[in-house]
Amino acid sequence: MSQIIKKIAVLTSGGDSPGMNAAIRSVVRTCAYHNIEAVGVYRGYEGLIEGDFVELNARSVRGVINKGGTFLKSARSKRFRTPEGRKMAYDQLIANHIDSIVLIGGDGTFTGGLIFNSEYQFPVMGIPGTIDNDINGTDRTLGYDTALNTAVEAIDKIRDTAHSHDRLFFVEVMGRDVGHIALNAGVGAGAEEILIPEEDMGIDRLVESLIRSKKSGKSSSIVVVAEGDKIGKSVFELKDYVDENLEEYDVRVSVLGHMQRGGSPTCYDRVLASRMGVKAVESLLEGKSNYMVGTIHDIMTLCPLDKAIKGKSKINKELVRVSDIMTT
Numbered sequence: 519m520s521q522i523i524k525k526i527a528v529l530t531s532g533g534d535s536p537g538m539n540a541a542i543r544s545v546v547r548t549c550a551y552h553n554i555e556a557v558g559v560y561r562g563y564e565g566l567i568e569g570d571f572v573e574l575n576a577r578s579v580r581g582v583i584n585k586g587g588t589f590l591k592s593a594r595s596k597r598f599r600t601p602e603g604r605k606m607a608y609d610q611l612i613a614n615h616i617d618s619i620v621l622i623g624g625d626g627t628f629t630g631g632l633i634f635n636s637e638y639q640f641p642v643m644g645i646p647g648t649i650d651n652d653i654n655g656t657d658r659t660l661g662y663d664t665a666l667n668t669a670v671e672a673i674d675k676i677r678d679t680a681h682s683h684d685r686l687f688f689v690e691v692m693g694r695d696v697g698h699i700a701l702n703a704g705v706g707a708g709a710e711e712i713l714i715p716e717e718d719m720g721i722d723r724l725v726e727s728l729i730r731s732k733k734s735g736k737s738s739s740i741v742v743v744a745e746g747d748k749i750g751k752s753v754f755e756l757k758d759y760v761d762e763n764l765e766e767y768d769v770r771v772s773v774l775g776h777m778q779r780g781g782s783p784t785c786y787d788r789v790l791a792s793r794m795g796v797k798a799v800e801s802l803l804e805g806k807s808n809y810m811v812g813t814i815h816d817i818m819t820l821c822p823l824d825k826a827i828k829g830k831s832k833i834n835k836e837l838v839r840v841s842d843i844m845t846t
């Protein structure tokens with residue numbers, strides 16, 4: 519392995535996700551293993567611009583593998599979108615003798631990294647950390663598995679009360695542009711309908727489905743709605759619509775919101791984070807840059823950063839069909 523790189527920085531940026539701490543830990547310990555210095559950057563690109571750095575060693579990351587959130591904190595930096603902000607960030611990196619940087623985040627984070635690399639040829643390596651699972655070039659993003667399990671657990675609880683009162687619940691889950699959480703949590707929790715951004719079901723079909731559901735003898739129902747669903751109505755507007763058009767239903771709404779982003783990562787996410795951190799650091803040491811580490815069919819891979827952000831991950835059509843059959 520080439521030893522040109524002596525000091526690697528790591529930051530977390532954009533929406534946090536469970537497993538980010540485990541990924542920082544892995545980056546730091548892999549650096550220690552290869553006798554490389556590691557530096558943590560607070561508050562993502564904001565901290566990079568301000569030089570808000572902390573030296574990290576193998577012991578500084580003890581006790582974090584099971585912690586949700588990110589101890590380095592995260593931010594969506596407006597300043598890094600400007601050439602002036604990126605120049606300040608570059609100057610901080612050079613002043614602190616940092617040779618390359620590991621970026622843990624989603625598409626916004628990687629877009630910033632790509633622009634930065636094209637301007638300063640500074641080596642960057644991405645680790646996909648977002649609960650949305652909306653990154654191309656990896657089967658799973660960090661935090662997705664945990665968020666999914668959090669959503670299923672919450673929907674199970676809502677199901678209990680829905681059943682007791684013979685009610686219909688619209689449950690909104692996160693997913694601005696993609697419906698991975700909605701589709702998988704919906705199937706996993708036995709939802710009657712699942713509304714995702716990739717498939718515009720239309721309000722009429724939803725109403726027909728609810729009528730059919732009632733006629734088939736179902737007393738309570740759960741409809742899982744992704745944040746970015748294309749039906750064009752919020753969960754509250756959906757409730758109003760059903761209240762007005764289907765008197766037989768007693769409707770309630772539950773927005774799961776940011777609880778899906780918190781909590782202790784699942785074992786899957788901890789292991790994934792550990793593998794991704796090793797792959798990210800060792801790829802930089804091999805002289806690679808402008809990639810995102812990922813896992814395809816459980817094999818660690820590298821995907822060019824521009825491909826990772828351009829092609830959003832596709833929804834699983836087979837699972838959409840399974841969901842249709844299960845709602846019969």
Ligand code: F6P
Nearest residue numbers: 533648649650692693694745779
């Ligand atoms: O990208 C992750 C995500 O949790 C999305 O699912 C959600 O739309 C968004 O972040 C919420 O962002 P914020 O925390 O800035 O409100």
